[in-house]
Amino acid sequence: MxxxxxxxxxxxxxxxxxxxxxxxxxxxxxxxxxxxxxxxxxxxxxxxxxxxxxxxxxxxxxxxxxxxxxxxxxxxxxxxxxxxxxxxxxxxxxxxxxxxxxxxxGPSEEAIDVMGNKAEAKRRMIDAGVPCVPGYEGEDQSDSHFIKAADEIGFPVMVKAAAGGGGRGMRLVAKPEKLEKALATARSEAENAFGSGELILEKAVIEPRHIEIQVFADSHGNVVHLGERDCSIQRRHQKVIEEAPSPAVSEELRQKMGAAAVAAAKAINYRGAGTVEFLLGADGSFYFLEMNTRLQVEHPVTECITGFDLVEWQLRVARGEVLPSLQDDIVLFGHAIEARLYAEDPYKDFLPRVGTLVSWRPAIGEGLRCDHGLVDGIEITPHYDAMIAKVIAYGESREDARLRLIRSLEQTQDLGLTTNRQFLIDCLKHDAFTNGEATTGFIESYFPKKTRTRPEPTKQDIALAASLLFAIQQHDTGSDTDGWDSAAINISPMVVEVGENKHSFQIQQNDLSSYLVRAGEEEWNISFLDEFDTEIRVLLNGVQKTIHFAEDTDLLHIAVGALTFSAREVTLAPAGSADGAGDGRIAAPMNGRVIDILVKAGDKVEKGQIVAMLEAMKMEHEIPARISGTVTSIGAKKDDQVASKAMLVEIEAEEDA
CATH class of the missing domain: 3.40.50.20 (Rossmann fold)
Incomplete structure (x- = not known):
């Protein structure tokens, strides 16, 4: 003990x-x-x-x-x-x-060492009789050997970092001419993330499901599995939504995959919590991907359907106890779904975002859970992973869990920070997910980059923001009570800026908390029914609803249902000049570290050419030129830490461009 x-x-x-x-x-x-x-x-x-x-x-x-x-x-x-x-x-x-x-x-040094290297892990699994994806995991790491191996495997192939995980150091390659570049970028990303540039190749199984089995082992020879999790919805090979059990796994298939996962753990004398990951084909065939020798991000969904605390199991195993339950005692009940809340912009290719989380309120209710480490005013920095919270819902059926999770996300306050919350809701509402048909190609198939459009506030939403800005001013100055005279109709102009657009309104105060807001021929009757807090009940044209808001300097962050946007009053602000930087100014899209500047002053560049590489929130990002022309200046150098919108490269357009 x-x-x-x-x-x-x-x-x-x-x-x-x-x-x-x-x-x-x-x-x-x-x-x-x-x-x-x-x-x-x-x-x-x-x-x-x-x-x-x-x-x-x-x-x-x-x-x-x-x-x-x-x-x-x-x-x-x-x-x-x-x-x-x-x-x-x-x-x-x-x-x-x-x-x-x-x-x-956690597990032993030996188990981590074996499974921490995808190449060695795959060799061990083949020896243990665990089904594996055809590929190359040899010691020769030369580009020429990878090219030869890829030709033998057949395209498309997946380039993977042998060490680490989380989607870093992974590239899907559809054509032979793309392989060398994919090898270079995957190797660079792997070296930065894991300190090892070793790679493997695998035959790409197109649009499979990503199924993982939770295993647990003690130091007394007992190994069990606790069912599967479906982690198919991913972007950049990182999971977005996970659920347990999988809608695609029958009891018979669960037993087969569970047995393979247990065999994998036994093959390396495993101890503690681990996850064996598989690709599941449409025909029911499955292939070993890797084993994660740790607790997984998505472990809460397994806890929900088993009733076990997996961290408690870890502590009991670590102090030498027998597993709290053996295989015959493990029963799965109900359904759980987890959504990962990321500080990122889904409408700009999932670019990580940093900033201040002004107001944070996770939803609470029956069957809901939120794992987070957040407080109001916390700074989300570029130094760590973009995931900031996990929102989980449990129900007796999959539909119960899905509906609860959607409502939970709609009720979650994450004001002041750009997150993927609305995108998660859209995914959960999509027919393919509702019907349990999502594969790893879900986002690319149903939410491709070109069709993802940011939900914008309606004129009514902005009118509500205008009335709230006006009411807050009155409340803060006390002018809503001092000398109030219902006979004196007070009409005030207000200009509200949302994003790059300005909206003009006329606001008529009817009583202490009631306003008539006009914009041209449109008008809205708006009354605030509660004391001002981060949550307030509003009567808008005869319909009551609850909105959330938070102030940050001169910005008002407001959530109307699932929609979140920011507004500021600019009624008396001077007219701003247009940004004269033009398309030739290549700025950092986020805070991060400059991996490399790929051009120098005087170079000729073509539109779309990669001119810089930036690392932020554990991912590498290629920064392309938006125009063709000549590089006139360089604003950063390798290893510089730069802020969002910092100038990296400036290009003078070609005369005929």
């Missing part, structure tokens, strides 16, 4: 909060670690103790093993839970814990 009393969580955000919650329930003391960027984060406040481990970059904080162990030593922590990501699948970290007599709440 391994005894420990104080657990250090070597992670951040929602998973750190999740582990702390169960650890406290089981009677353990907890230690949080945090970077300078996370000083005000929720996981820091939740833990019994917290230790600053360095500046924001992960290499100088969350990935620095010496700083983690120093925090454990100074606080007397005798166990470490790695969460997921960061050091969770680092064999050297697990070994270092053992050498320091610290309990590592």
């Amino acid at each position: 391994s005894r420990f009393s104080k657990i250090l969580i070597a992670n951040r955000g929602e998973i750190a909060c999740r582990v702390i919650r169960t650890a406290h329930e089981m009677g353990y003391s907890t230690v949080a670690v945090y970077s300078e960027a996370d000083a005000d984060a929720l996981h820091v406040a939740m833990a019994d103790e917290a230790v600053l481990i360095g500046p924001a970059p992960v290499g100088e904080s969350y990935l620095d093993m010496d700083r983690i162990f120093s925090a454990a030593e100074v606080t007397g922590a005798d166990a470490i839970h790695p969460g997921y990501g960061f050091l969770s699948e680092n064999a050297a970290f697990a070994k270092a814990c053992e050498e320091r007599n610290i309990t590592f709440i």
